Amino acid sequence: MPLRSFRGGVHPPEHKELTEHKALELMPVPAEIFVPMGQHLGKPASPLVKKGDYVRQGQVLAAAAGFISAPVHSPVSGKVVKLVKGPVVGGTTADMLVVQPGEPDPLPADKVAEGAAPPTSAPLLLPPLDLNTVTGPEIIERVREAGIVGQGGAAFPTAVKLSPPADKPIDWMIINGAECEPYLTRDYRLMLERPDDIVEGILLIGRTLGENVNLGIGIENNKPEAIRVMREAIVKRQAAIRVFELKTKYPQGGEKMLIDAAVGRKVPPGALPMEVGCVIQNVGTALAIRDAVILGEVPRTAVLTVSGLGVKEPKNLQVTIGTPLRDVIAFCGGATADARRVVVGGPMMGFAAYSLDAPVVKATSGILVLSERELKEPPETTCLNCGKCAEACPVNLLPSRLARLAELQRWEAARDLGIEVCMECGTCAFTCPARKPLVQYLRLGKKNVRNLPRKER
Amino acid sequence: MANPSGTGSELPAVSEGNLHLVTSPHVHFGWSTARIMWLVTAALLPCLAVAVYHFGPGVLAPVAGAIVGAVGTEWVLNRASRRPDTVGDGSAFLTGLLLGMIVPPGFSPVHAALGGVVAIGLGKAVFGGLGHNTFNPALVGRAFLQASFPAGMTDWSTAVARVDAVSRATPLGLLKFGDPSQFPADLATERLLAGNIGGCIGETSAAAILLGGVILVATRIASWHIIVSMLAGGALFGGLFHLAGVGPSPLFHLLSGGFLFGAVFMATDYVSSPLTHRGQWIFGLGIALLTIMIRLFGGLPEGVMYAILLANAAVPLINRATRPTIYGAKR
Numbered sequence: 001m002p003l004r005s006f007r008g009g010v011h012p013p014e015h016k017e018l019t020e021h022k023a024l025e026l027m028p029v030p031a032e033i034f035v036p037m038g039q040h041l042g043k044p045a046s047p048l049v050k051k052g053d054y055v056r057q058g059q060v061l062a063a064a065a066g067f068i069s070a071p072v073h074s075p076v077s078g079k080v081v082k083l084v085k086g087p088v089v090g091g092t093t094a095d096m097l098v099v100q101p102g103e104p105d106p107l108p109a110d111k112v113a114e115g116a117a118p119p120t121s122a123p124l125l126l127p128p129l130d131l132n133t134v135t136g137p138e139i140i141e142r143v144r145e146a147g148i149v150g151q152g153g154a155a156f157p158t159a160v161k162l163s164p165p166a167d168k169p170i171d172w173m174i175i176n177g178a179e180c181e182p183y184l185t186r187d188y189r190l191m192l193e194r195p196d197d198i199v200e201g202i203l204l205i206g207r208t209l210g211e212n213v214n215l216g217i218g219i220e221n222n223k224p225e226a227i228r229v230m231r232e233a234i235v236k237r238q239a240a241i242r243v244f245e246l247k248t249k250y251p252q253g254g255e256k257m258l259i260d261a262a263v264g265r266k267v268p269p270g271a272l273p274m275e276v277g278c279v280i281q282n283v284g285t286a287l288a289i290r291d292a293v294i295l296g297e298v299p300r301t302a303v304l305t306v307s308g309l310g311v312k313e314p315k316n317l318q319v320t321i322g323t324p325l326r327d328v329i330a331f332c333g334g335a336t337a338d339a340r341r342v343v344v345g346g347p348m349m350g351f352a353a354y355s356l357d358a359p360v361v362k363a364t365s366g367i368l369v370l371s372e373r374e375l376k377e378p379p380e381t382t383c384l385n386c387g388k389c390a391e392a393c394p395v396n397l398l399p400s401r402l403a404r405l406a407e408l409q410r411w412e413a414a415r416d417l418g419i420e421v422c423m424e425c426g427t428c429a430f431t432c433p434a435r436k437p438l439v440q441y442l443r444l445g446k447k448n449v450r451n452l453p454r455k456e457r
Numbered sequence: 458m459a460n461p462s463g464t465g466s467e468l469p470a471v472s473e474g475n476l477h478l479v480t481s482p483h484v485h486f487g488w489s490t491a492r493i494m495w496l497v498t499a500a501l502l503p504c505l506a507v508a509v510y511h512f513g514p515g516v517l518a519p520v521a522g523a524i525v526g527a528v529g530t531e532w533v534l535n536r537a538s539r540r541p542d543t544v545g546d547g548s549a550f551l552t553g554l555l556l557g558m559i560v561p562p563g564f565s566p567v568h569a570a571l572g573g574v575v576a577i578g579l580g581k582a583v584f585g586g587l588g589h590n591t592f593n594p595a596l597v598g599r600a601f602l603q604a605s606f607p608a609g610m611t612d613w614s615t616a617v618a619r620v621d622a623v624s625r626a627t628p629l630g631l632l633k634f635g636d637p638s639q640f641p642a643d644l645a646t647e648r649l650l651a652g653n654i655g656g657c658i659g660e661t662s663a664a665a666i667l668l669g670g671v672i673l674v675a676t677r678i679a680s681w682h683i684i685v686s687m688l689a690g691g692a693l694f695g696g697l698f699h700l701a702g703v704g705p706s707p708l709f710h711l712l713s714g715g716f717l718f719g720a721v722f723m724a725t726d727y728v729s730s731p732l733t734h735r736g737q738w739i740f741g742l743g744i745a746l747l748t749i750m751i752r753l754f755g756g757l758p759e760g761v762m763y764a765i766l767l768a769n770a771a772v773p774l775i776n777r778a779t780r781p782t783i784y785g786a787k788r
Contacts, residue, residue: 256785268787352476352481354476398780417780
């Protein structure tokens with residue numbers, strides 16, 4: 001049987017060999033952490049603590065501000081030093097609490113005399129729930145309470161994704177283990193090191209979506225070990241979870257591409273996967289859900305890959321949320337002399353960091369330090385009309401044409417050619433011999449199309 | 458609980474001052490415009506080598522003339538319009554080389570240089586430079602030469618003298634104007650493949666052109682859709698007329714004149730060909746049909762050049778008609 005995949009796409013050099021054999025390592029907590037209030041898609045959370053407060057690990061620092069939002073918990077026990085506007089990944093600044101890890105001040109003598117309990121720095125956990133008896137609504141409530149967000153990149157609040165409207169029945173829940181971004185090996189390591197927990201997470205997610213949902217996990221065939229280990233874990237558990245072996249091709253891990261490859265359904269333009277009865281969750285999200293339900297954990301660390309030829313010791317790390325990029329890179333031996341760019345996320349869709357003070361957040365999946373050797377950049381020329389971008393575009397757009405329309409500020413024309421369907425996967429710009437910054441033009445176009453008055457029909 | 462980095466500032470290479478800030482993606486396939494142009498140039502070398510073998514080193518004079526005319530014009534126009542120099546991207550060199558390959562072996566180098574000037578000046582620069590031209594610049598140059606120097610453009614004496622051919626003309630010339638009794642020797646498939654026939658510098662050896670085509674397709678530079686559709690169209694339309702008793706065999710159509718050279722090196726020009734595979738099939742089939750019609754019913758022995766130029770003009774229309782359906786959308 002031919003391997004499952006989709007039309008278009010590209011084969012960027014994988015560079016997974018830099019970290020794929022490196023087991024997850026726990027990075028020590030840094031001297032100060034910076035916890036942004038907005039670590040998710042949607043409204044930033046509202047702070048519940050103030051300067052000088054002592055907070056415990058797992059304590060709610062900020063409450064969800066509305067339906068599409070998520071609470072933020074304290075990754076460490078320590079003192080809130082201040083509330084600042086600091087740099088975040090993506091080129092902006094955001095409100096963040098600065099927390100200095102440490103022990104609480106001892107009680108004054110008179111309070112001790114009154115018999116008050118001494119303060120503690122022990123983690124504050126949610127009550128563990130039983131895997132076998134917990135119900136779907138209980139799981140969703142726990143996911144909401146724990147502030148879990150999607151680990152696949154967009155950081156969409158997971159509880160919202162698990163609550164599809166009643167008129168959109170879901171019959172497939174597929175875990176995204178494609179990890180199609182080059183360099184990143186985070187999901188791969190999680191699958192190798194915690195397969196049983198992932199299976200439990202899948203079963204829990206399945207329970208939130210009703211009786212009739214089929215469960216699956218899609219893994220690219222460049223990870224045969226992960227496929228084998230996951231299959232074993234599923235058999236051991238006697239779980240009804242199907243493993244989809246996917247062709248290694250970027251962007252196989254895009255939601256639409258994964259659904260197409262696994263179950264052969266095409267998500268219409270502008271629609272969400274639930275339109276075709278599917279929900280996609282990342283491997284890391286499944287684990288976060290499992291830990292929140294069974295252990296009562298809240299996200300306090302992020303699992304990520306630190307890689308690239310510009311970092312001395314590439315690693316897979318478990319990092320305290322709020323740790324500045326600078327400290328993570330330093331923990332990996334620092335940068336090489338020819339390091340030029342720090343990318344947060346994968347090399348195809350990640351953001352170049354403008355400040356190394358930006359902190360690791362819940363959904364950070366990778367930090368890449370790219371060197372001059374990886375960033376060969378000949379000059380941009382005019383578009384040759386070669387059509388390679390159109391050939392590679394997984395959603396059948398004409399990127400060169402759309403970029404030109406954006407350049408000419410012809411937003412209506414760009415909208416009519418479907419610019420909003422673009423998921424900014426970077427496939428077009430990767431393949432462009434003229435080195436046009438196509439994604440940049442497409443983003444510009446999308447932003448302006450969103451600002452257009454609604455089309456009259 | 459200490460900062461694991463010590464001071465946290467030991468990152469000389471990636472300090473805030475010199476961080477690269479660009480949008481994703483951060484990796485690239487590695488190709489550039491220049492790389493493509495020089496690879497196509499390399500793919501033309503077998504044709505040039507065969508031409509030197511059959512017709513002598515003298516053929517290098519018109520080729521060099523066309524290149525000097527094209528590159529010189531590119532350089533001068535860039536200077537005059539205060540634009541960045543684009544000679545290094547190799548496209549003007551390639552246009553000159555392509556033009557030089559589609560003139561007769563004994564063609565005047567000075568006239569070839571004039572063709573190069575027109576190819577770049579009128580074929581490319583007036584449209585706004587690389588990527589903006591409607592027509593294949595080398596063919597624009599050739600059309601100019603055909604109109605301006607008709608005698609030189611149909612003088613095959615140099616070629617004929619060197620290859621010791623029975624003919625006094627090209628195979629297609631014979632077909633149109635010649636004595637049918639001379640057909641057998643000149644129309645032999647082996648000679649068309651090897652190239653020891655009268656014809657333009659780069660067009661004579663089908664084998665050398667096919668080798669270039671294999672290079673272009675194997676390196677994924679050229680779209681095989683254009684090459685295959687044009688050849689399939691030539692075989693189909695040529696074959697239909699042949700069955701109806703009009704014209705030579707379809708194989709003769711494909712191997713003679715500029716058909717193969719046009720399919721491999723001219724119709725595949727990115728700028729002047731359609732974007733999508735469906736469009737490329739329409740384009741290739743259209744060129745083949747026009748070529749066969751001109752050859753069989755037109756006033757000229759050969760029609761590839763005009764067929765491609767006409768199809769170039771239809772490209773915007775083809776692109777519009779073959780716009781891909783957006784993923785997941787209903788047709």
